Amino acid sequence: MADQSFWADFWTQKSQADTDFQATGRGTMDVVGYLYTVRECARVLDLQPEDELLDIGGGTGVFALSLSPFIKSIRSFDISPGSVKRAQGNLSDADNVSVDLGSITDIPVGDETCDKFLAYSVLQYLEGDDAVRQALSETRRTLRPNGVGLLAANPDKDRYDAYIDRVCGDDPKAREAQYDLQKTLQWFDVERLVKLAHEVGLEATVCPIHPRIWQSFYMFDLVVRRT
Numbered sequence: 001m002a003d004q005s006f007w008a009d010f011w012t013q014k015s016q017a018d019t020d021f022q023a024t025g026r027g028t029m030d031v032v033g034y035l036y037t038v039r040e041c042a043r044v045l046d047l048q049p050e051d052e053l054l055d056i057g058g059g060t061g062v063f064a065l066s067l068s069p070f071i072k073s074i075r076s077f078d079i080s081p082g083s084v085k086r087a088q089g090n091l092s093d094a095d096n097v098s099v100d101l102g103s104i105t106d107i108p109v110g111d112e113t114c115d116k117f118l119a120y121s122v123l124q125y126l127e128g129d130d131a132v133r134q135a136l137s138e139t140r141r142t143l144r145p146n147g148v149g150l151l152a153a154n155p156d157k158d159r160y161d162a163y164i165d166r167v168c169g170d171d172p173k174a175r176e177a178q179y180d181l182q183k184t185l186q187w188f189d190v191e192r193l194v195k196l197a198h199e200v201g202l203e204a205t206v207c208p209i210h211p212r213i214w215q216s217f218y219m220f221d222l223v224v225r226r227t
């Protein structure tokens with residue numbers, strides 16, 4: 001696994017890519033698949049016009065831009081300075097959105113700040129159980145009572161082989177490169193993640209990802225509620 005400064009640099013480099021799909025790791029994703037990710041977020045979080053949303057690991061702001069007309073406000077944070085800068089540019093006309101530097105393990109906002117919490121494809125960049133527990137604890141701290149969080153798109157360790165087979169086929173060099181890359185990421189034991197969420201006082205449910213979203217074959221969503 002790799003630490004936060006590695007990922008801050010990695011995503012800052014990515015943020016220079018031509019398109020926002022490339023800059024958020026969706027280089028090969030089709031538009032309809034992306035629209036499904038937004039639709040699923042809105043559905044699972046049951047977004048309402050009065051909702052205040054925290055979007056942590058918000059990348060270049062594509063979710064914030066898509067969701068901003070439908071809710072009261074969005075505060076987005078990311079550890080990558082390059083992504084934050086690109087998001088600020090993308091969101092310059094969205095007056096109910098702010099974008100700043102910040103980590104999911106130490107979110108620079110007060111307690112009980114949001115009604116809904118989104119971290120899309122972020123937990124996999126945390127190093128070890130302690131960092132994941134800290135992120136879950138921050139999710140609970142920042143949610144208002146009865147608030148809902150979507151910690152989306154987490155790689156399931158039981159589907160690791162299926163992932164390698166699908167993206168590399170029988171090509172030994174591609175497989176070697178993927179093994180190296182995947183070592184830097186966290187592949188989750190699903191039950192262990194649920195247990196960590198319970199330990200910090202969150203209700204937690206594991207949900208499959210919509211089949212129109214390509215990551216669905218190896219990732220799962222975690223939906224949490226602060227009681």
Ligand SMILES: C[S@@+](CC[C@H](N)C(=O)[O-])C[C@H]1O[C@@H](n2cnc3c(N)ncnc32)[C@H](O)[C@@H]1O
Pocket residue numbers: 004007008011024025056057058059060061062063077078079080083102103104105119120121122125126
């Ligand atoms: C795969 S991209 C997803 C971006 C965005 N959520 C989306 O779906 O378009 C992962 C993002 O998480 C950010 N990230 C990684 N570790 C983080 C952390 N500890 N705290 C906040 N953001 C983090 C990265 O900088 C990157 O922008």
